[in-house]
Amino acid sequence: MMTLLGISPQLLFGQLLIGLINGVFYAMMSLGVAIIFGMLRIGNFVHGAQYMLGAFGAWYLLHLPDLFPGLGLPSLGYWWALALVPFAVGLIGAGMERLFIRRVYDLEHAYGLLLTVGLAMVIEGLFNVGYGAAGQQYNIPDSLKGGVNLGFMFMPYYRLWVIVAGIAVCIATWYTIERTKLGAYLRAATENPDLVRAFGINVPRMLMLTYAFGVGLAGLAGVMAAPIYQVSPQMGQSIIITIFAVVVIGGMGSISGAIFTGLMLGMIEGLTKVFWPQASTTVIFVIMAIVLVFRPAGLFGKETVAAHAADMSTARPDSILENGKLWLVILGVGGAILPFLVYPVFGMKMLCLALFACAYNLIFGYVGLLAFGHAAFYGSSAYIAAYTAASWGFPTEIAILSGVAVATVIGALFGWLAIRRQGLYFAMITLALAQVVYFYAIQAPWTHGEDGIQSVPRGYLLGVIDLSDNMNMYYFVLAIFLIGFAAIYRIVRSPFGQVLKSIRENEPRAISLGYSTERFKLLAFTLSAMLAGLAGGTKAIVFQIASLADVYFMTSTDALLMTLIGGVGTLLGPVVGAVIVVTMQKEFATLGSWVIVVQGTAFVLCVLFLRKGVVGTLEDWLAARAERRRIAAGGEPAAIARGAH
Amino acid sequence: MSAQASLAVRDLQGWYGESKALHGMTFDVARGEVVTLLGRNGAGKTTTLRAIMGLLRKKTGEISFNGENVAARLPEYIARRGIAYCPEERGIFASLTVEENLFLPPVVAEGGMALDDIYALFPNIAERRNSQGTKLSGGEQQMLAIARILRTGATLLLLDEPTEGLAPVIVQQIGAVIRKLKERGFTVLLVEQNVRFASRLADRHYVVEHGHVIDTLTAADVAGDLERIQNYLKV
Numbered sequence: 001m002m003t004l005l006g007i008s009p010q011l012l013f014g015q016l017l018i019g020l021i022n023g024v025f026y027a028m029m030s031l032g033v034a035i036i037f038g039m040l041r042i043g044n045f046v047h048g049a050q051y052m053l054g055a056f057g058a059w060y061l062l063h064l065p066d067l068f069p070g071l072g073l074p075s076l077g078y079w080w081a082l083a084l085v086p087f088a089v090g091l092i093g094a095g096m097e098r099l100f101i102r103r104v105y106d107l108e109h110a111y112g113l114l115l116t117v118g119l120a121m122v123i124e125g126l127f128n129v130g131y132g133a134a135g136q137q138y139n140i141p142d143s144l145k146g147g148v149n150l151g152f153m154f155m156p157y158y159r160l161w162v163i164v165a166g167i168a169v170c171i172a173t174w175y176t177i178e179r180t181k182l183g184a185y186l187r188a189a190t191e192n193p194d195l196v197r198a199f200g201i202n203v204p205r206m207l208m209l210t211y212a213f214g215v216g217l218a219g220l221a222g223v224m225a226a227p228i229y230q231v232s233p234q235m236g237q238s239i240i241i242t243i244f245a246v247v248v249i250g251g252m253g254s255i256s257g258a259i260f261t262g263l264m265l266g267m268i269e270g271l272t273k274v275f276w277p278q279a280s281t282t283v284i285f286v287i288m289a290i291v292l293v294f295r296p297a298g299l300f301g302k303e304t305v306a307a308h309a310a311d312m313s314t315a316r317p318d319s320i321l322e323n324g325k326l327w328l329v330i331l332g333v334g335g336a337i338l339p340f341l342v343y344p345v346f347g348m349k350m351l352c353l354a355l356f357a358c359a360y361n362l363i364f365g366y367v368g369l370l371a372f373g374h375a376a377f378y379g380s381s382a383y384i385a386a387y388t389a390a391s392w393g394f395p396t397e398i399a400i401l402s403g404v405a406v407a408t409v410i411g412a413l414f415g416w417l418a419i420r421r422q423g424l425y426f427a428m429i430t431l432a433l434a435q436v437v438y439f440y441a442i443q444a445p446w447t448h449g450e451d452g453i454q455s456v457p458r459g460y461l462l463g464v465i466d467l468s469d470n471m472n473m474y475y476f477v478l479a480i481f482l483i484g485f486a487a488i489y490r491i492v493r494s495p496f497g498q499v500l501k502s503i504r505e506n507e508p509r510a511i512s513l514g515y516s517t518e519r520f521k522l523l524a525f526t527l528s529a530m531l532a533g534l535a536g537g538t539k540a541i542v543f544q545i546a547s548l549a550d551v552y553f554m555t556s557t558d559a560l561l562m563t564l565i566g567g568v569g570t571l572l573g574p575v576v577g578a579v580i581v582v583t584m585q586k587e588f589a590t591l592g593s594w595v596i597v598v599q600g601t602a603f604v605l606c607v608l609f610l611r612k613g614v615v616g617t618l619e620d621w622l623a624a625r626a627e628r629r630r631i632a633a634g635g636e637p638a639a640i641a642r643g644a645h
Numbered sequence: 646m647s648a649q650a651s652l653a654v655r656d657l658q659g660w661y662g663e664s665k666a667l668h669g670m671t672f673d674v675a676r677g678e679v680v681t682l683l684g685r686n687g688a689g690k691t692t693t694l695r696a697i698m699g700l701l702r703k704k705t706g707e708i709s710f711n712g713e714n715v716a717a718r719l720p721e722y723i724a725r726r727g728i729a730y731c732p733e734e735r736g737i738f739a740s741l742t743v744e745e746n747l748f749l750p751p752v753v754a755e756g757g758m759a760l761d762d763i764y765a766l767f768p769n770i771a772e773r774r775n776s777q778g779t780k781l782s783g784g785e786q787q788m789l790a791i792a793r794i795l796r797t798g799a800t801l802l803l804l805d806e807p808t809e810g811l812a813p814v815i816v817q818q819i820g821a822v823i824r825k826l827k828e829r830g831f832t833v834l835l836v837e838q839n840v841r842f843a844s845r846l847a848d849r850h851y852v853v854e855h856g857h858v859i860d861t862l863t864a865a866d867v868a869g870d871l872e873r874i875q876n877y878l879k880v
Contacts, residue, residue: 181748184741184745184748187738187740188738191738192736194700194720195730197699197700197720197721198698198699198724198730199724199729199794200720200721200724200753200797201721201724201751202721203721
């Protein structure tokens with residue numbers, strides 16, 4: 001038997017086939033994401049959940065008699081599913097557009113991503129409640145069982161069908177958009193929706209149909225995937241991050257680019273499984289990083305639209321709630337009393353997460369960059385601190401500082417790659433890069449996979465104070481939090497912080513004033529990563545464990561949620577947000593897997609109704625009250641109200 | 646006058662966010678007329694067109710077209726009543742070819758111009774029908790922007806500064822086109838700053854300042870006294 005580099009052709013072609021199958025799904029999914037992103041400017045994070053809905057839809061149809069025993073319904077097989085489910089999923093998509101997504105078109109793009117993250121959490125959380133982590137089996141339809149021997153390999157008919165049908169759907173979509181009248185409407189509406197409306201075309205309805213179509217594609221992919229992969233609530237969660245990476249690599253503005261990139265990356269992933277199996281989970285993200293270095297707009301990207309930083313800050317600089325020195329004292333005093341009111345470990349959790357959220361707010365709130373991968377810094381620092389303390393016997397302070405150092409280096413590297421793009425792309429890139437750290441943590445021997453690094457010694461502070469005592473530990477954590485809080489306040493108020501604000505408000509103007517804004521953004525990102533690392537390292541010592549949860553993307557989501565609930569860009573917002581989220585998680589802990597649904601709902605509600613967050617709303621209210629009193633006292637009304645954000 | 650008016654605007658007020666741009670525009674355009682809105686930059690001319698088209702959301706007052714008040718309607722509805730809009734920035738779609746641009750606006754009524762007639766009117770467009778929309782010169786883009794709203798069967802054309810930034814010879818061509826459109830029975834509401842150009846085309850002129858009409862002149866007024874109108878416009 002002929003071998004290539006010691007690899008049998010069966011293995012090589014077998015993996016290439018699997019890669020091609022994956023590639024077909026990547027292509028179908030990234031096509032939908034790219035269309036939705038292109039037309040609606042929505043980073044459709046819920047796409048993975050919609051794909052999962054497609055797979056479950058097929059499974060439901062098959063089990064109709066079991067699900068509704070009284071109704072005498074027939075069991076509908078694969079072909080019925082293929083015909084019905086994409087429409088049903090598309091219909092659900094249309095409903096979601098109508099109810100939720102439509103409301104954020106006119107807002108910063110970041111809100112669209114946040115909203116769909118929330119929706120994904122709700123949907124996937126609900127299925128998780130219903131079906132747990134176990135996958136459901138879905139059999140290959142009888143008509144496509146078996147296969148054909150191609151001489152060098154065995155080709156199952158079903159896989160051949162998936163490849164042919166998937167590519168056909170992609171090409172049909174491409175043709176519709178690039179070559180038909182309907183496609184011309186879509187392309188025109190992408191450029192200038194108002195003018196297209198002024199020609200008599202109902203653009204809002206078209207956008208809804210576009211969204212439904214993109215979602216329907218995800219549903220179709222889900223049905224096709226059902227017999228190949230297990231039908232499980234988690235199936236969409238991992239693929240969506242890969243899809244975002246594919247979209248970044250392919251670049252915007254090219255439908256054929258999205259298809260080609262998806263197929264190619266699937267095959268590359270398959271090849272990597274043959275030659276370097278450990279790297280196969282991360283190869284796409286590494287390719288993304290390389291593409292970003294050499295072609296920031298993506299392989300086929302034509303997009304040159306100058307994306308801008310998202311100014312989502314809700315702070316009023318003159319508000320009493322923004323007075324850092326005052327609040328440092330209040331938080332110090334309050335923090336000192338806290339362990340007498342609540343369990344110290346609970347207090348420490350709050351403080352760690354509050355510091356994490358404050359660090360995140362530095363880049364999201366103050367610079368306006370929607371980072372979505374802060375778990376990488378938090379988690380890597382946690383792992384390093386835990387490992388150096390547990391295995392190398394580092395003193396506690398040094399262990400934490402080692403974690404911070406590593407987080408800083410990773411932050412600088414990720415930042416260097418990510419600041420090439422802005423807006424939604426920045427979110428997608430940081431998310432994908434963080435996934436590299438996650439997969440590394442799964443595979444590396446020293447992180448102990450699912451178990452994590454356990455029984456980390458808390459040690460002695462400065463070799464004297466016993467930190468295994470909860471009170472001692474608590475005050476140490478409080479000190480770290482206050483230092484971090486003060487540092488952020490100092491950074492924001494410094495001339496450096498002023499430049500950051502100017503970048504957030506109008507980057508071209510900042511550039512025209514002679515600032516090298518990229519360097520400022522990179523430095524801010526690195527500082528944010530460093531402080532997130534400080535929070536993560538401290539957390540590992542407090543809870544004596546570093547685990548996969550710390551590097552998982554849900555941890556990044558937590559940072560986002562805390563900041564959003566509290567108030568983006570406000571001094572106290574992240575702290576308030578952390579208190580709320582941690583309390584919520586504690587209160588709902590008894591609900592088990594419902595927690596994620598609750599958190600997703602909180603996300604959605606915040607984006608729709610509480611965009612200013614608790615602190616931002618409070619600052620508005622205080623300002624309005626002060627204004628009323630001033631007018632009541634005979635003052636002139638302020639000439640210009642603060643711009644409506 | 647108002648009885649047979651194709652378009653009647655009454656006390657139109659409009660806002661961009663907090664700032665008020667229109668302070669009670671009132672004017673008429675009768676069927677088959679060419680009427681201009683003249684005025685300086687920022688007087689509210691473009692805003693008036695956008696308001697008529699439904700693109701300006703925050704507004705009060707009445708905009709009746711063929712007797713129907715469309716002030717509260719959405720742009721897609723208004724377009725389907727037979728009003729077509731050619732924006733100042735021309736709005737040629739970069740991702741569409743010339744022909745796709747031309748065929749983009751859907752036909753809203755019978756009686757639109759046939760493709761051959763349009764190509765006869767704009768020979769340059771015919772030659773370049775397969776080019777990318779934005780590869781055209783400024784003058785050609787302007788012609789295309791006008792050409793594509795002639796197919797649809799719309800009877801009232803809103804043209805926003807069609808001569809802006811174009812060479813004199815192109816301006817003449819566009820003037821000739823508008824004259825032909827009038828002959829064909831189109832009603833035209835033209836926004837202009839180029840008085841010379843407008844004075845040779847229009848039946849009547851409304852001078853706009855600070856968001857309302859400050860004077861109305863007939864073609865005869867202008868022909869006799871070009872200075873009067875230029876006084877309004879000089880800075």
